[in-house]
Amino acid sequence: MSGNCWLVKSEPDTFSIQDLALRPKQTEGWDGVRNYQARNYLRDGMKKGDPVLFYHSRIRQPAIVGLCSVVREGYPDASAWHRDSAHPDPKSTPENPIWYQVDLRLEIIFKGPVLLENLRKDSQMQEMALLKKGNRLSVMPVSPAHYRRIMEMAGISVLPERNQ
């Protein structure tokens, strides 16, 4: 198992990590994503058990605020064809779904969020996709090295990768 690491963004005014903590089983369907590259990660890339960093965007101090894990792999996002959906897409149907989601379960809320401004200052994080100018992807892979560094900055110890 042990697949890739990921990061998802959310505007806390819409859905925060504290909201996730209040959900049944602290689990939420990560629906409403309407970008093809992010869709591909949701549908094909994210595997059960993968760690997923939770990022708060569009606030004064954007930050990685915690960690989730994938508890259900990609399946069709029914919010696309629900009339009351915040992100309707009439082109997507139950017969031919376009958009996909996973289910994420909360694992950790960081005691100290890892601020974007501190990521920018960190010599080991310069190549992270999150920091690239103009990046708008709301679901993205995170390299193991970047993942470990972020957990380190959050003050959380992570076992080194097992050889076998």
Place this chain on the structure above:
DNA sequence: GCCAACGTTGGC
């Protein structure tokens, strides 16, 4: 709240 950057749409 502003605005640059980006992805998508649709006229041609």
Place this chain on the structure above:
DNA sequence: GCCAACGTTGGC
């Protein structure tokens, strides 16, 4: 198939 127009994202 180009590209202008548009809507959205997200740092600041």
